[in-house]
Amino acid sequence: MAMAEQTTPKPVQAPKGGAAAGGAMARFFDGDVWHSFKNSPITVVAAVVTVTIFLAALFAPIVSPHDPYDLMLLDVMDSFMPPVWEADGDPRFLIGTDDQGRDMLSTIIYGSRASLFIGFASVLLSIVLGVGLGLVSGFRGGMVDAFIMRVAEIQLSFPTILIALLINGVLRGVFPVEQQADVAYAVLILSIGVSGWVQYARTVRGSTMVERSKEYVQAAHVIGIHPTLIALRHILPNVMGPVLVIATIHLAVAVISEATLSFLGVGVPPTEPSLGTLIRIGNDFLFSGEWWIAIFPGAALAILVLAVNLLGDWLRDALNPKLR
C-alpha cells in the first residue's frame, strides 16, 4: 500500500558525494537534463523570462526608473498618466502612472519583488513543514504516521486558497487591527506556507518508506547511528529529488495565491503593493478608462506564472526517467 501511494516516480540519482565542484558542473552540461533543456525552445524562453523577472525584482532599487515608495518624489500632477504611446503620454513614464502618480513600471518591478519574496518564503515554509512531517511520517510509521496522514487528507479535500483564507482570517483575529499592516507579510507567508505542505509530505513519506527498508539504512542502524541522524543525513538527501519539481510548480501556485489574497483585500497593504494589490487598485479605475493601472500588473503576473509553470513542467519531465 505504501508503494502504491508513491505516485511521483523517483528520479534515479547519480551518486554525487565526493565529486569536485568543477566536475559536477561539467557533468551537468554533459548530462541529459541540460540536453533536454537546450532542445526545448519554449523552456529556454521561459527560463530567460523567469530569470529576467527574478533579477529585476532582486535589484529593484537599481533597475526601476523611479522609486515608488519615496513620497517626496511623487507628484499628484503626474497621476493617471497613460502609457507613452497614448496621446497624453509622458516620456518619463513608459507605461503610465497610477492614481498617486507612481510610475507603473517601477511599481510593477517593486510589486514582483514583494510577490516573489512572499512566494519564495511560503514555498520554503511549505518545504520545511512538508518534508519534515513527511520524513517523520514515513520513518516512524504507526500512530504518528496515521495521524499526520489523516490531517493531510482532510486538508487536501479543501482547496488551498480556502485554507489560506481561513488561516489568514484567524491570524488577523489574533493580531490587533493597528498592527495588521506590519504583520501583513508574515500573515501571508504563514497562510500560504501552511496551506501547501501536504503535497511535499505525501511525496516524501512515500519515498522515505521505500528508502527506509534499503540496506544502507539498515547498515546505519547496525553501526548504531541515532535514528534522527539517519533520517536527516541518510534518508533526507535521497528523497529530495521530487521535492524540487513540486517546489517549482508550487512557486507559481504561491505567487497566484498571494496575488489572489491581495486582490481580495486580505493581503499586502496598498502602501507597499504586491502585484495582486496593484491589480486590486487598478480594478477601481477600470471603468474610468485608466486600463493600464490594472492590465500591466495583470500581464506581469500572468507572464511570471506562465514562465514558472512551463519551467516546472519541463523539469518534471526531464527528471522523470520513465519519459526518456
Place this chain on the structure above:
Amino acid sequence: MAAFIVRRLIQSVFVMFFVALVAFSLFRYVGDPINQMVGVETSLKERDALRERLGLNDPMPEQFWRFISSAAVGDFGISYQHKRPVSEMIALRLPATLELSLISAILSLAIGVPMGVYTGLHRDGLLSKVFMTVSLVGISLPTFLIGILMIYLFAVKMTILPSFGRGEVIQLGWWSTGLLTTSGLKALIMPSITLGLFQLTLIMRLVRSEMLEVLRTDYIKFARARGLSNRAVHFGHALKNTMVPVITITGLQLGSIIAFAIITETVFQWPGMGKLFILAIENVDIPIMAAYLLMIALFFVIINLVVDLLYYAVDPRLRIESGTAHGHG
C-alpha cells in the same frame, strides 16, 4: 459495499468533527466574543453577567457540545458586525452562490467533455493544438485576472454585459433566482464563464488523456475489428470508459467551484456567500467565518460521499470485486 459505506461515513463524521473543533476554537479563542458583542462603555460587571449568561464560563466540552448542537439546527449565533443572525444572512445569499456554481459546473462539463473528446480523437489537428494552448494559458491565468479582463472587454469597452450584481431576481419562496429574467441571465454570463474556465480546461485535459489511453486498449481494437462504426467505438465504447475519472474530478471540483466563487463573487460584486465570507475575514467576523467553514465542510463531505457511491453505479468492476470479497469474507 456496506462495509465500505460505513467506513466512509465514519471518516466523514471524523472530518466534520475536526472542522467543527476548528470552527469552535476560532469562535471561542480568537478575540474575546464578549468584547465583540458589547460597546466600550459596558461595565466589567455587566460583561461578567453576559459571559455567565452565554455560558462562556462552562467547561469546554459542554460549550463545544452546545456549539455543535446549535450549529446542527442551523443556529450559528449573531454576526459581530451586522448584529443579525448568521443563519439568516447565509440563507439570503445561498441561492446566489449555488446558482452561479451550478451554472459554471454545467458549462464546464457541457463544453469541456466535447472539447476533450475532440482533442483526444484528433490529436494532431490544428483545432486540438489551439485548444491545448488556450487551456495552458487558462490554467496559468488567475481567476480574478480573467474576470477583470472580461469586465474590461465586455462591460467597459463593448458595454454589452453588466459588470456587477445579479440583475433582476425573482423570489420563489425563500429562494431568489436570477435564471428567469433577461437581466439576471445576462448578469450570469461573465461570472459563470470566469468561474467555470479553470474547471473547463481541467475537464478537457482529463477527458483527452483518458480518451488517448482508452483508445489504445485491446477492446477498442477488437471493436474496430468487428467493423463497428467510428461513432459507436468512440462514444459507445471509449467515452463510456473515460467517465469514471471524469465523474470523480467533476464531483470534487464542484466543491472547489463553490470555494472559488469567493474570488469570482468579489470581482463581479455578486451578492453571494463568498462575498460575505471575504467581508467577514476582513472584519474578523468570527461567527460568519465559523458558519461558512462548517457549511463548506459539510458540502465537501457530502460530495466526496456521493462521488464514492457513484463509482459503484458507473463501474461494474467495483461491484464484482466487492461482491467476491464479500463472498469470501
